[in-house]
Amino acid sequence: MALLEVTGITVRFGGITAVNDASLSAEPGSITGLIGPNGAGKTTLFNVITGLQAPTSGRVRFKNADITGAPVDKRAKMGMGRTFQRLEAFGSLTVRENVQVAREIHAGPRSWFSRRSDKRVDELIDLVDLGRYAGQRADSVPTGVARLLEIARALAIEPALLLLDEPSSGLDEAETDAFGRLLQDLAGRGTAILMVEHDMDLVMGVCDFIHVLEFGRVIARGTPAEIRADRAVQAAYLGFSDEPAALSVPDEVAAEATAILGGHAAAETTLSMPAVEVESR
């Protein structure tokens, strides 16, 4: 049994099926990617895992317990840390205070006497390399710093599972590289990481295993190499028809697709494949 086991999750919003019978798992010491085009259902599935969204059907198991109906705070106490697609730090507090508040909430009211001496706050700030920003207000720091602050806050609850929704958005290339190393470091210490991410260089570079969502369904799962080679994934990202209409996809989608497929060779292969050969799994 994996640390996190998500089985057959469906989420309907009125007539929209945002997540359709999706299953995935995450393991300690491993970085799992959840990718897919905009609107594929990634954030909705994340919210089901963290308890912000009740599924229409399906089960979520964490640490061998069925937590499908458990509230958000119970999941956090069990060791689920998360960041949000939109940054959610307390703007009027400093970077250090943000981490400290997260520690205090985690530790509970009886630990008030240990506030000042919580060395872990400084360790966490060092871990994400934000020492020089520690005294600055969270609403005055650059996006890259705010992203790292979110990670430090999520780590403040000492999570067994860290859930990250588009953690690299707003980071430049050097920051993204450093961030990738941080994730590998955390996984190396045994944390399970599940990450929704659009930066395919990051995903392909750090993930051990990837699940691909399209229209709410998991259409492929495998190692980065397997995902690059997967025809259903190529179709999901490039669009598919007998016409070379796939070339008309928006630039950012094409860039993501090219990154997944590893450049021109794969993209040309995709475009020459007839639509009938593409099967969803």
Ligand SMILES: Nc1ncnc2c1ncn2[C@@H]1O[C@H](COP(=O)(O)OP(=O)(O)OP(=O)(O)O)[C@@H](O)[C@H]1O
């Ligand atoms: N609360 C909601 N009510 C109604 N529809 C919703 C709600 N939340 C999401 N949706 C719809 O569900 C689908 C999946 O959305 P979701 O945000 O999960 O996608 P995503 O894969 O995270 O996309 P992105 O890459 O843009 O973040 C979309 O069609 C979206 O419009």
Ligand SMILES: [Mg+2]
């Ligand atoms: Mg999303």
